[in-house]
Amino acid sequence: MSSAAVDGLDNERSPYVGAMLRVVWQWVRDELYAGVVAAGYDDLNAAHVALWRYPGLEGLRPSQLADRVGIAKQSVNDLLGHLERNGYLLRVSESADGRARVVRLTPKGKRLEKTIYAAAAVAQQQIAQILGPRRFAQLHSSLELLTEQLAGSTAVP
Numbered sequence: 001m002s003s004a005a006v007d008g009l010d011n012e013r014s015p016y017v018g019a020m021l022r023v024v025w026q027w028v029r030d031e032l033y034a035g036v037v038a039a040g041y042d043d044l045n046a047a048h049v050a051l052w053r054y055p056g057l058e059g060l061r062p063s064q065l066a067d068r069v070g071i072a073k074q075s076v077n078d079l080l081g082h083l084e085r086n087g088y089l090l091r092v093s094e095s096a097d098g099r100a101r102v103v104r105l106t107p108k109g110k111r112l113e114k115t116i117y118a119a120a121a122v123a124q125q126q127i128a129q130i131l132g133p134r135r136f137a138q139l140h141s142s143l144e145l146l147t148e149q150l151a152g153s154t155a156v157p
Contacts, residue, residue: 028123035119041112043086048079052116057089057103065103088112 033046051057053068060068066076080103083089088109094100105113128136 024127028120031123031126032116032119035122036112036115039115041115044083044112048083049116051076051079051083052113056105056113057109058105060103061094061100062091062103083109 029046029050032052033049036044036049051065051069057065062076062080063073065080066073069076080089080091084091087106089106090104091101092104094102127139131139
């Protein structure tokens with residue numbers, strides 16, 4: 001690849017890597033939500049499902065979750081409140097003074113989490129099918145390397 005292409009200075013500017021990753025991420029998010037809806041979870045919207053990022057919600061404080069998904073703490077608490085009212089999780093005191101609260105999944109929440117991860121596996125299989133085994137393995141290993149190298153500078157979903 002030419003240095004002009006890497007710098008994005010070629011005459012026919014191609015999309016930057018970040019823009020292409022966003023398209024793929026949005027497609028994956030849509031697939032996850034479609035899988036949740038297909039499994040009968042009709043009391044959730046895409047924003048609720050987007051809270052689930054690897055490795056999950058269990059034990060996180062709402063402020064940690066807000067940082068992870070990049071939305072305001074109040075928005076996270078609104079989403080968590082809905083999930084709590086619908087029996088997916090509890091927010092329980094973590095410390096002796098009772099101020100710090102953490103997320104604990106209920107059995108219903110754990111079933112939802114399994115459904116989300118199953119939908120993620122299906123989406124990954126579809127990507128692997130599009131790319132073929134060799135290219136998918138290269139993509140996967142490249143993303144692992146990037147995740148490892150960039151995890152210190154940004155929250156990893």
